[in-house]
Amino acid sequence: MRNWLWVTIGLSAVLLVAGAAYLDAPGLLEGPASWWRVGVSFTGHAMLLLAWWQLGPRWHRPLATAALWSLPMLVALPLHSRDAYAYAATGWQVARRINPYENALGEAGQAGLLVGTHWHTTTSVYPSLQLDLFGLVSRLTDGDVLATPMAMRAQSVLALVILSWVLPRLARRFGVDEQLALWAGVLNPVILVQWIGGAHNDALMVALGVAAFLAVTDLGWRGWRGLVVAGLLL
Numbered sequence: 001m002r003n004w005l006w007v008t009i010g011l012s013a014v015l016l017v018a019g020a021a022y023l024d025a026p027g028l029l030e031g032p033a034s035w036w037r038v039g040v041s042f043t044g045h046a047m048l049l050l051a052w053w054q055l056g057p058r059w060h061r062p063l064a065t066a067a068l069w070s071l072p073m074l075v076a077l078p079l080h081s082r083d084a085y086a087y088a089a090t091g092w093q094v095a096r097r098i099n100p101y102e103n104a105l106g107e108a109g110q111a112g113l114l115v116g117t118h119w120h121t122t123t124s125v126y127p128s129l130q131l132d133l134f135g136l137v138s139r140l141t142d143g144d145v146l147a148t149p150m151a152m153r154a155q156s157v158l159a160l161v162i163l164s165w166v167l168p169r170l171a172r173r174f175g176v177d178e179q180l181a182l183w184a185g186v187l188n189p190v191i192l193v194q195w196i197g198g199a200h201n202d203a204l205m206v207a208l209g210v211a212a213f214l215a216v217t218d219l220g221w222r223g224w225r226g227l228v229v230a231g232l233l234l
Contacts, residue, residue: 003055007065010051010189014069017044017197018076025077030117041080048189055187057180062187063164069189070160070196074153079197084149085114087134087201090124091152092143094135100124110145130201149199156195159203160186166211173217208233 020040024033033041048069059065078084089108093100098108106112106120124131133155141147164186171181185191195203216230 003059006051006054007061007068010048010055010065010069011072013044013047013051014072016047017041017079017193018072020044021077021079029113030082045189045193048193052183052187052189055183057177057183059183059187060179062179062182066160066164066187066192069187070157070192073192073197074157075150076197078149078199079193081198081200082114082116082119083201084152084199085111086116086119087152087199088138088143088145088148089115090126090131091134091136091138091148093124094131095138095143100131109143111143111148114145114149126201133201152199152201153196155201156199156203159195159207160191162204162207162211166207166214170210170214170217173214 017040020037024037026032055062055065073079086105089105089111090100092108092111093103093105101123104112104121104123105115108115112120126134134152137151137154138148141151164182167181167185168178170176171178194200212230212233215226215233218226
C-alpha cells in the first residue's frame with residue numbers, strides 16, 4: 001500500500017509539472033517562464049525524484065509505473081526544451097520536399113514560429129534517416145503546429161519499449177538484478193522527463209546503442225553475427 005502511495009505522488013508530480021507548462025504557455029513565440037512556474041516545476045520534479053527513490057529497485061511494477069507517469073507527459077507541451085518544435089519544423093520541410101540542410105528552420109511556415117530563437121536562423125543538424133522520421137510524423141499529423149511536436153514522442157515511446165526489453169537481458173548476462181536495471185534505466189525520472197516530456201530524439205539513439213551492446217555480447221551468436229547485428233543497430 002505504501003508503494004502505491006508513492007506511485008500516486010509521482011503521478012501527481014508529473015501532472016503538476018505538465019499543468020504548469022500549459023498554464024504558463026507563452027504562445028507561438030518563445031518567451032521566458034514566469035517566476036512561479038520555476039518554483040512549481042522544481043517542486044514537481046523534487047516530488048517525482050523522491051517518489052522514484054522511495055519506490056526503490058525492489059518495486060515490482062517498474063514498467064507499469066513508468067507507463068503511468070508518462071501518460072500526462074504524452075499530451076503535455078514539450079517540457080524544458082523547444083527541440084520538439086525544431087523537429088516539427090524540419091518535418092514540415094521534409095514533407096514538402098524542402099531541403100532542411102539549405103533552408104533555415106524559421107522559414108518552415110507556421111511551424112517555424114515555434115522554433116527556439118537560437119535555432120531560428122540555422123539549418124537542420126540531424127542526419128538523413130532522422131529527417132525522414134521527422135517528415136513521416138509531420139505527414140501523419142498533417143503538419144499540425146501543436147500535434148506534430150507532441151507526436152515526436154512516438155520515437156521516445158519506442159525507445160522505452162526497446163530499453164524495457166533489452167535491459168533485463170543485459171542485467172542477467174552480467175549478473176545484475178533485473179529490477180534494479182529497470183528501476184534505474186526505465187523508471188528513472190530523468191529518462192522519462194527527458195525522453196517523453198522533452199520529446200528528445202536522442203532517446204532512440206540511446207536505446208539502439210544499448211541493444212547493440214546486447215547483440216555484441218551475445219556469445220551464443222559465435223561472435224561475428226553479434227558484431228554484424230550490433231553494427232547495423234549502431
